Amino acid sequence: MSATFSLGISILLLLVAFSSSTSGKDDVVDEEKHLRFPPNFVFGAATAAYQIEGAWNVSGKGESTWDRLVHEHPDRIYNGDTGDVAANSYYQYKEDVAILKKLGFKSYRFSISWPRILPTGFANKINAEGIQYYHNLIDELKDNGIEPMLTLYHWDHPQVLEDMGGWLNDEMVYWFGDYASIIFREYGSKVKKFVTINEPKAICKNGYSLGIHAPGKRLSGLGEYMCIHNVLKSHAVAYRIYDSEFRSKFHGEVGVLVDVMAYMPENFEFDAAAETAFQFNIGWTMHPIFSKEGDYPPAMKQLVANRSKAEGFVKSRLPVFDEYWVNFIRGSADFLAVNHYTSRLVVSGTMGQIPSHEHDQGVREIIDSFWKSSASNWLKVVPVGFRYILVQLAKNYGNPPMYITENGVSDLGTLNDDDRIYYYREYLKQMLIAIYEDGVDIRGYYLWSLLDNFEWNAGYRERFGIVFVDYEDPNRQRMLKKSASWWQQVIAAGKIETN
Numbered sequence: 001m002s003a004t005f006s007l008g009i010s011i012l013l014l015l016v017a018f019s020s021s022t023s024g025k026d027d028v029v030d031e032e033k034h035l036r037f038p039p040n041f042v043f044g045a046a047t048a049a050y051q052i053e054g055a056w057n058v059s060g061k062g063e064s065t066w067d068r069l070v071h072e073h074p075d076r077i078y079n080g081d082t083g084d085v086a087a088n089s090y091y092q093y094k095e096d097v098a099i100l101k102k103l104g105f106k107s108y109r110f111s112i113s114w115p116r117i118l119p120t121g122f123a124n125k126i127n128a129e130g131i132q133y134y135h136n137l138i139d140e141l142k143d144n145g146i147e148p149m150l151t152l153y154h155w156d157h158p159q160v161l162e163d164m165g166g167w168l169n170d171e172m173v174y175w176f177g178d179y180a181s182i183i184f185r186e187y188g189s190k191v192k193k194f195v196t197i198n199e200p201k202a203i204c205k206n207g208y209s210l211g212i213h214a215p216g217k218r219l220s221g222l223g224e225y226m227c228i229h230n231v232l233k234s235h236a237v238a239y240r241i242y243d244s245e246f247r248s249k250f251h252g253e254v255g256v257l258v259d260v261m262a263y264m265p266e267n268f269e270f271d272a273a274a275e276t277a278f279q280f281n282i283g284w285t286m287h288p289i290f291s292k293e294g295d296y297p298p299a300m301k302q303l304v305a306n307r308s309k310a311e312g313f314v315k316s317r318l319p320v321f322d323e324y325w326v327n328f329i330r331g332s333a334d335f336l337a338v339n340h341y342t343s344r345l346v347v348s349g350t351m352g353q354i355p356s357h358e359h360d361q362g363v364r365e366i367i368d369s370f371w372k373s374s375a376s377n378w379l380k381v382v383p384v385g386f387r388y389i390l391v392q393l394a395k396n397y398g399n400p401p402m403y404i405t406e407n408g409v410s411d412l413g414t415l416n417d418d419d420r421i422y423y424y425r426e427y428l429k430q431m432l433i434a435i436y437e438d439g440v441d442i443r444g445y446y447l448w449s450l451l452d453n454f455e456w457n458a459g460y461r462e463r464f465g466i467v468f469v470d471y472e473d474p475n476r477q478r479m480l481k482k483s484a485s486w487w488q489q490v491i492a493a494g495k496i497e498t499n
């Protein structure tokens with residue numbers, strides 16, 4: 001090699017090195033900006049009553065649908081586990097609050113057990129001990145500088161209401177309204193953020209179509225639609241009650257919650273299929289509330305009507321809202337609460353049994369075999385899906401104020417939960433890109449979950465906590481995992497630590 005030639009190469013290499021180092025520097029600057037949380041961003045952790053409280057039949061509490069399912073069908077739950085004791089938080093809530101405080105969380109999302117407040121299911125008998133328990137929890141939070149976010153219903157309704165049809169009976173709308181009034185009246189002076197109903201789609205598909213969750217009804221193709229119909233009405237009734245009776249006094253907010261996967265087209269050929277999946281799975285509950293015209297998405301009404309007809313039904317399996325209800329439901333949210341864990345790729349085709357909501361869509365959802373796994377077979381780690389779905393929600397629904405009310409990942413139990421740290425770091429980065437690059441209005445983020453807890457059909461096997469709970473120990477000892485310390489640093493610094 002001649003001297004001149006090698007000199008030429010060296011200069012070239014130097015130039016390349018220089019230019020890549022400058023652009024590299026820009027990336028770093030850019031990255032840094034994107035690692036910092038906006039001022040006043042709320043950091044919280046979330047749990048739900050049935051998954052942590054225990055104390056299932058004491059202090060005046062009535063039986064819930066989950067109590068009934070786990071006791072009558074232990075075969076449906078991993079290891080026959082129950083929530084009878086769970087993390088024992090009914091007795092150990094002060095420890096939970098101390099952990100939140102130590103880690104620096106500014107908010108806590110918890111749910112109220114409906115039958116703990118109304119053991120008969122109805123407002124004829126209010127259980128004073130149940131009322132007091134949540135006052136104690138809320139006071140303990142506030143004394144420690146932690147703002148409560150209260151979910152009225154996270155899947156455990158009074159069994160007696162289920163005996164009368166539960167979410168398939170449209171009287172449930174008024175039973176829920178009576179319950180909501182009591183909660184608002186009782187806690188409204190202390191709680192400024194309410195979420196009505198956790199994950200309508202999960203309730204209605206798992207509980208009334210597939211029958212894997214309580215109340216275990218297998219009514220595929222009809223049950224899930226009737227259930228969502230009443231859940232939407234119930235949500236709106238609670239919202240309107242707050243609006244007309246409590247807002248002027250308490251100045252709080254009531255949000256609606258949606259559980260979302262990102263539905264990404266496998267490639268551009270399937271853009272339309274992905275849009276259908278969005279409308280079917282997310283538009284189903286969001287279009288009635290956030291669109292200008294209200295009601296179910298037009299494409300969904302059409303598709304379900306067509307399929308129902310082809311199957312020989314006299315009318316569409318999708319129930320109809322009259323004009324009164326369309327107007328009543330439309331606009332019934334002060335903020336959008338988003339639970340997000342994972343994504344699917346969408347292609348054309350069909351899936352699910354006939355008839356079913358799944359099948360009605362006329363699309364197929366698939367899992368990319370390259371996606372990293374977790375301990376839950378449905379949950380693959382897909383950070384980019386988070387940004388994708390946040391942008392879609394903002395675009396479709398006028399960029400409403402949003403809170404991420406659940407996000408997290410499962411493992412089989414370890415204190416050195418590096419996979420969980422990886423999940424949070426990468427998902428948070430995507431959320432910050434959605435905030436800074438796409439302008440999505442996200443005000444806060446609640447991780448799921450503070451504690452390892454009763455993971456429904458998976459019992460205590462799949463663990464989502466940043467705090468380990470020893471379920472062999474009668475005292476349910478809590479131990480901070482590595483991810484808890486990671487979160488402590490992130491909150492203290494107000495930015496994502498990259499090491």
Ligand code: PNW
Pocket residue numbers: 048051198199202259260261339341342378406448455456464
């Ligand atoms: C949520 N999905 O349910 C629930 O709100 C929690 O109670 C639960 O512990 C947590 O997620 C973890 O499972 C989900 O299909 C149900 O994507 C379904 C899905 C995600 C979350």
